Amino acid sequence: MSEPDRGRAANADPPLQLHVVPAEPSTSPHWRGLLDAGNEAAFGSTWLALQCSRIAGVAAGLLLIRPVHSDAQCLSLTWPARDIQVSDLSRLAEQAFAERRVVVAPGRVGPEASPAQHVALIVALPLGATTPIAAAAIALTTTAGVSAVAPETVAEQLRWGAGWLETLPWARRAKDLSLDVARAASCLDLLATVGAQPRLPEAGISIVNELATRLRCDRVSMGVVKRNGTVRLQAMSHSASFKHESHLADSIENAMDEAVEQSRCVAYPLLPVMEYAVHIAHQALAEGSKTVGATTMSVVLNGNHGEPIGALTFERHRAEPFTADTLQLAEAIAALLGPQIGLQLRANRWVAGRLIDRLRDGADALFGPRRPGFKLAAIAVAALALTAAFAHGEHRITAKSVLEAELQRAAIAPFDGYIRTVPVRAGDTVQSGDLLVALEDRDLVLDRLKWRAERDKLLQRHREALAKHDRNNLVLLEPQIRQAESQLELANEKLVRARILAPFDGIVVSGDLSQMLGSPVEKGKILFEIAPLDAYRLIVQVDERDVRYVAVGQSGTVALAGQPGNLLPLTLSKITPVTVAEEGRNSFRIEARLSEPGLHLRPGMEGVAKIETGRRSLVWIWMHPVFDWLHLAAWKYLP
CATH class of the missing domain: 2.40.30.170 (Efflux pump adaptor protein, beta barrel domain)
Structure with missing residues (x-):
């Protein structure tokens, strides 16, 4: 280390020493009450008592806590807890809450209906950083109209303590969220249990057993709605089999029918949220099985217009009646399991059952208040059917067709020969007398010359015999002359037929000899086919x-x-x-x-x-x- 570095190190400040002193827990019962409060009333009462104890000369105090729901009443808490006159305190607290400002005014405090009431200085103010969540009113004793503590000091103390009250909404929300998370986890677990079973009977047993464990019930039953609208018991917890004709099964089915017919949750004893619910069957089930409480609810299939497809019945055989939280959890489970159970019900039905379901769905869509497009389509189909039933039209038969010539002539080879000229091919239009094909005729010309010379020679001999009056020679020459003339005519005819001409105006429909020039052809071979154009x-x-x-x-x-x-x-x-x-x-x-x-x-x-x-x-x-x-x-x- 260099000298400058050593100098800086020597002049540096000594390191700070951190002393940790354990905090002593507060011995005040009010602070302990804030930490151990189980509800808003206990929390608010403890908070008000703590604030009043920290302010000198307090005669009475009032705390108004705003409710979570706008239709509920404010929670009103007083200090001391005995009966005192708080009308002026309540009036000024409500005024401060509504106007969102500090209100200071005289008022009367003391025991109710007692001449010992005296005039005090009341300080009221709203509590909350942005939105008031509560209002407090503190009554201070006065001497000659003057209080021992200034109103500003009271307001400052209450504002410092308002932070505790601001935690109330968050505590409510955290509690609700924890309940929602627990309900969602239970619902998902049950949904996975149902999905793991391929058939409804096995799924029903798994559902009721799981619900009996999670909701601490002695018995849970599940039923499905039959086609006649009544409920039939499907599964019972902790029971592999049961008798449908037993009194217990009838009682449970009656309780389920009671809930399904009302389309609501029913319990005995009735919960506050079940006002005016008919619970006769539930009471009979509870009394028959010596239960303290029983509840049933309809499981709604969301994909089927909300119609009930079944019900769950929960029973407890001990002094532990159902609460609103348990009911909400059961409703959430029923709402989630309903579609899954409905799918399994449809999957287990035969073709006739599915057909009836389709017909029922169609009838609901046709005559129900919804699906206007389906109704218009049904009206259009009905109108089309009526029109088709009474209207007539031309019956026409559709078939393939092909066009042929009414008359078709073939140009064939008249004799064995060779192709010399082919001026046309298939598809060409020809006139009557046009040349189609010409065969090689050099041999025919020589043959004609031969027979012409033979005929001339025989005619010369015939004339000589005639001049000599040689009858024997004449008789021999005449047949030879006729034969020569016949051969000459045949040669001429072959020469004419060597040129094949079109017999009428038309079109060549087949035949292409353009690539066969000089090729031999046999007698009778079809060279072209011609059809007329009209x-x-x-x-x-x-x-x-x-x-x-x-x-x-x-x-x-x-x-x-x-x-x-x-x-x-x-x-x-x-x-x-x-x-x-x-x-x-x-x-x-x-x-x-x-x-x-x-x-x-x-x-x-x-x-x-x-x-x-x-x-x-x-x-x-x-x-x-x-x-x-x-x-x-x-x-x-x-x-």
């Missing part, structure tokens, strides 16, 4: 279930896929007894004529046709497929 027929594929409604001469319309906005009228011309299996269904082939064929129609176009079969009721039109299916299913499966 003669079509529509093939409608009607389902076998609808063919019974179809007849020749019926009309309808068709919308082709290539022209969906152009509806073409049609008339049925022929019903062929031939079925076609397609997509797992059988359909009949029905021919129809187009009344107004368009200019842009082409064979092979597909669309959807609607055939009008006559006017029927709308209900029959919409429902007859369902009825047909039901009839067939009944015939198939019924013995």
